[in-house]
Amino acid sequence: MPRFLRPLTQAVTYTRWLHLLIGSAIALIAAFISPGLSSPSAGDWVLIALQPIPLVAAAALLLPSLRRAEGLQARLMLFAGQHARVPGGEEDPGVSVAPSASWRDRGRTALWAVLRLEAGCAAMLVTVQLLGIALALLGSTSEPGDASGLFVPLPDQNPLNALFVPVPLAVLLAVMVVAGRLMASAARQLLGPSPKERLAALEERTEQLLERNRIARELHDSIGHALTVAVVQAGAARAAADPEFTDRALDAIEETGRAALEDLERVLRVLREDERPASRRPTLADADRLLESARASGAKVDTEVTGPLESVPGPVSREGYRMLQESLTNVLRHSGPVPVRVRIAVGDGVLGMEVLNTLPGGRAPTGRGGSGLRGIRERATLLGGRATTGPREGEWQVHVELPLG
Known part of the structure; x- marks a missing residue:
């Protein structure tokens, strides 16, 4: 026509x-x-x-x-x-x-x-x-x-x-x-x-994009950690050929998978705008679960916590948990079951967190890391803090400082 x-x-x-x-x-x-x-x-x-x-x-x-x-x-x-x-x-x-x-x-x-x-x-x-x-x-x-x-x-x-x-x-x-x-x-x-309506629409669109970005980070950290632990545990159990170790590995995979499913269900409820109350997001008070999961994967985790974690505001504590989760996931994914030192300090209006792990062969990976490390830096920036990641004297360091205000 x-x-x-x-x-x-x-x-x-x-x-x-x-x-x-x-x-x-x-x-x-x-x-x-x-x-x-x-x-x-x-x-x-x-x-x-x-x-x-x-x-x-x-x-x-x-x-x-x-x-x-x-x-x-x-x-x-x-x-x-x-x-x-x-x-x-x-x-x-x-x-x-x-x-x-x-x-x-x-x-x-x-x-x-x-x-x-x-x-x-x-x-x-x-x-x-x-x-x-x-x-x-x-x-x-x-x-x-x-x-x-x-x-x-x-x-x-x-x-x-x-x-x-x-x-x-x-x-x-x-x-x-x-x-x-x-x-x-x-x-x-x-x-x-009108200009006012355009500004309101732009703000709403920005909020939607930020929410999508937050949900993407949540899924990346939670599901990525669960899959990494499952892969490491399954490989270690096959290599050990020890029934007792295999039972412990399966327990760790089950616990980590259950936590990931809870996170996935909570995120899906947010996306569906479900009126039912979503499950509680984990905070630094639940960090023991992450540390035990890393230990069960073969990593030797040395932990030091100073200051009252319960005094950390909810948003900071929840984001700090995700940063710690991604840091441990990064260790297991790229370095395997190596010694890890975790330091968490609360004081002077600042939450400090540091994760150090030995680099296999003493060689640091090239580049600034993938989306996980980038997500740690983005979370810190959104909370008004800062995060640095990179090699330091034969170790890989993740250092985070977040204001408690």
Whole structure:
């Protein structure tokens, strides 16, 4: 199908024209009162179009909800929805459906209301004239044409006049397509979101992205730790060929897997917006579970805790648990069951945490680490602290400082 004919097959072309015609309703109602619609002259048509302007402008300025009504109509009739099967029909049309929140919004709504009124009057007049011309041409094939009420003269009676009937209809269709697109563009300009609404939408989008990023880190730390422990334990049990060690390895895999399933269920409840209370997120008070899991995997973990962990604020304690979890996961994944020293200190308004492990062969891995170490640094930054990771004198160090305030 030729590209210029494609709009004629789309429903949105005709809903846009209907939207324009509806805009002239107030003018027609007022015209019944004055000057009337019986044989109106050109001056009467001008009066019909101009006299409702103060009414619609005042309504837009005094009624904030009118912006919502106009926005809903524009979204429904000026833009193709998902059902229309039009390229781009699923995109946001960029038209607000919120009431006017400022006088600037009211002024833009008033301009839109006046534009819709005048465009509607023009659309009604063009429709009546072009359809009238087509009918008059068709009638003039067998009898003298009646040009009363039309702004253009008609040719004399002639059977060949029927050949010209499609011309005004084609012009009407072309006007419908062009006018509809212009009104849709005007709607985006005059009914589009205000700067305040755009800022609110941007903040909401930012919150959603931050939440997704947090959930991704949660899953990475929890599931990654469980899988790492399971792989290390299974490999160690196969190498040891000791039934007693195998039983301990299976116990560790079961406990770690159960904790990961609890974390996964909690995250899924958040994603589904489940009203049931989610399970409690682990804190540094639950760090023994991580340390025992690492020990069960063969690592020799030396732990030193100073200061009251229960005094650490909830958000800091929960994020600290995840950082410790990722640090131990990193040790098991890249270095295996090597000696590990864990130091946790609470004091002077700061939570300090350090994880040191021996590097196999004394060689440090290249680069700044994967997403896990990057997640540790991101968590620390979001809490106003700092985290450093890297080799130090033949060991790998993860050092974290978080403010307790």
